[in-house]
Amino acid sequence: MFKDNATEALYGERLRRYVTAMGCGVPDRIPIRLFLQEAAARYVGYTNQQVACDYGMAFETTRLAAEGLGVDSVMLNAIWSNYGVGKSASWRYLHIPGVDVGLGSVSQYSEPEGEGDAYMKADEYGELIDDPTAFILTKWLPRASARLSPPGDPVTLGHNAALISGALAYADYMGAFGPAAARLRYESGIVGANAGMVKAPLDILADKFRGYLGTAIDAGERPGDVLRACEALMPHILANALAGADPERNVPVTVWAHRGCVPFFSMETFDSVYWPTLRPILEEIIKAGHRVLFYGEGNWEAHYGALRGLPAGSMVYHLDRGDPSAAASAFKGRHAISGGMPYDVLARGTADEVRESTLALLKVMKPGGGYVFDCSALMLDDICPENLRAAVGCVMEHGAYSASSGAAPHVAAAGGSGADCVAEAWEAGAREAGVPDAGADLGVGAGAAEGVRLGAFRRGARPPMTVRPWDEERRGYKAVSGDVAMVESVWKARDAAAYVYLWTTVLW
Numbered sequence: 001m002f003k004d005n006a007t008e009a010l011y012g013e014r015l016r017r018y019v020t021a022m023g024c025g026v027p028d029r030i031p032i033r034l035f036l037q038e039a040a041a042r043y044v045g046y047t048n049q050q051v052a053c054d055y056g057m058a059f060e061t062t063r064l065a066a067e068g069l070g071v072d073s074v075m076l077n078a079i080w081s082n083y084g085v086g087k088s089a090s091w092r093y094l095h096i097p098g099v100d101v102g103l104g105s106v107s108q109y110s111e112p113e114g115e116g117d118a119y120m121k122a123d124e125y126g127e128l129i130d131d132p133t134a135f136i137l138t139k140w141l142p143r144a145s146a147r148l149s150p151p152g153d154p155v156t157l158g159h160n161a162a163l164i165s166g167a168l169a170y171a172d173y174m175g176a177f178g179p180a181a182a183r184l185r186y187e188s189g190i191v192g193a194n195a196g197m198v199k200a201p202l203d204i205l206a207d208k209f210r211g212y213l214g215t216a217i218d219a220g221e222r223p224g225d226v227l228r229a230c231e232a233l234m235p236h237i238l239a240n241a242l243a244g245a246d247p248e249r250n251v252p253v254t255v256w257a258h259r260g261c262v263p264f265f266s267m268e269t270f271d272s273v274y275w276p277t278l279r280p281i282l283e284e285i286i287k288a289g290h291r292v293l294f295y296g297e298g299n300w301e302a303h304y305g306a307l308r309g310l311p312a313g314s315m316v317y318h319l320d321r322g323d324p325s326a327a328a329s330a331f332k333g334r335h336a337i338s339g340g341m342p343y344d345v346l347a348r349g350t351a352d353e354v355r356e357s358t359l360a361l362l363k364v365m366k367p368g369g370g371y372v373f374d375c376s377a378l379m380l381d382d383i384c385p386e387n388l389r390a391a392v393g394c395v396m397e398h399g400a401y402s403a404s405s406g407a408a409p410h411v412a413a414a415g416g417s418g419a420d421c422v423a424e425a426w427e428a429g430a431r432e433a434g435v436p437d438a439g440a441d442l443g444v445g446a447g448a449a450e451g452v453r454l455g456a457f458r459r460g461a462r463p464p465m466t467v468r469p470w471d472e473e474r475r476g477y478k479a480v481s482g483d484v485a486m487v488e489s490v491w492k493a494r495d496a497a498a499y500v501y502l503w504t505t506v507l508w
Helices: 005-022 038-044 048-053 055-069 083-088 122-130 132-144 157-187 201-209 211-221 223-243 267-287 301-308 324-331 343-348 351-365 385-398 423-432 470-474 484-507
Strands: 094-097 253-257 292-296 315-319 336-339
Touching (some): 038 055, 048 055, 048 083, 048 094, 055 385, 083 094, 083 157, 132 223, 157 484, 201 211, 201 267, 223 484, 253 267, 267 292, 267 301, 301 324, 315 324, 324 336, 343 351, 343 385, 351 385
Parallel strands (some): 253 292, 315 336
8 A cells, every 4th residue: 555645646656657658659758667686785875785785774775775766666676695594595696795796895696607517518418408497407507506416426415405595585576576566656656667677588598507718609509409408498488578577568578688588699500599599588578568668788889679579569678888879770669668868978978978968868758758868777786876866867857748648558547457558569569470369368377376478488397387397296196185176286386486486587
């Protein structure tokens, strides 16, 4: 429940503004959505180490910074590199200020640098392809975690402790999201910017399995194996994205697009592996009634043609590197755009330079609507609070429209259901792009495992949301009687929770 009527009205106003812009419409003013990482801690007055260790403090710094700046929307969990979650499970690849990196650093992830420390070896593609979940449990998890023993090795105290404490820390962390999101909405009247996430299968392969160098070499030497591995990951990426998506279908599922663009991979690899295994995932998310936020890290200008092919109105393209005019030319009128505010100016410029850059950006992005203001990249602790205030103030002053259009779909009332509020916006565009049944199957909501459409890219021996199948589990019982369906449903729910923990660890 909102703390007062004014906060409820403010939230509704901000939600309408945000969703209207994402639907390529003209709101009353350009919405301001910030993805604050350690910049929020600096703004509020906490250290990078404090927010890396205390996720409650991290949630609060994001809320307080957003409230202080007066923005419309913010990503609640941008400071999500959590010491307690990662080191309880003994992740090798997480480094936080004061632990593996200096106190002045931000939280960081490392990836395998060579074949010797890769979490998946070059000759193991077949195992990943046959059963991704089993491969993660038996091969990836022991290699990516310092204390877990691989199959066949002695089970140690450290092994058991990491399994228990890691799962408990994860459950505590995930359980804190709901109350933190409620405070953001009901106390501060600020819209949570996104819900659910996607990474391209090739990015997952490079980030968490083979490392970038190993994946780049494999893409040239064994492209068939790389393609089949990416195909095997597809249904699991989709299932996790839909399970975490906004049940009201107002805010988008975020695609964290790392290194699929040239020059990290060739255009041939993009066309034959990266896009063919990412686009179908995005299309299924869109069919389920959700919009996608394509957070293009780096310069994706070479791939604008591919991105434009998504159903009209279904995507918000986030501009990091590249010419704002080129992005506007490519996407305006078909897809919304966010970002584009130069990071270096916010970090190292003067307040006057910030206002000058903001006005230059608005000159390109404001006409016709369909734009959401944000920095070009996730904001770390080098972002100057005074510059943030200058940028927000400039958009508040110069981002208003003289009249708004009804081009975007209606949004749900602040406390109501919005199951149809985005599906209608791109139904015609979906048909144009050859995507059947646009907006259908709207029964898939946050946390739902049933009804996820896996279509032609179901792969592997173990389907999504399954670690130990019920048929396998029940064979170990002396007898099962009474309400067997109830027993089965409870088992499947607990098994799905284990699956989500495992795959969330991989997809983060």
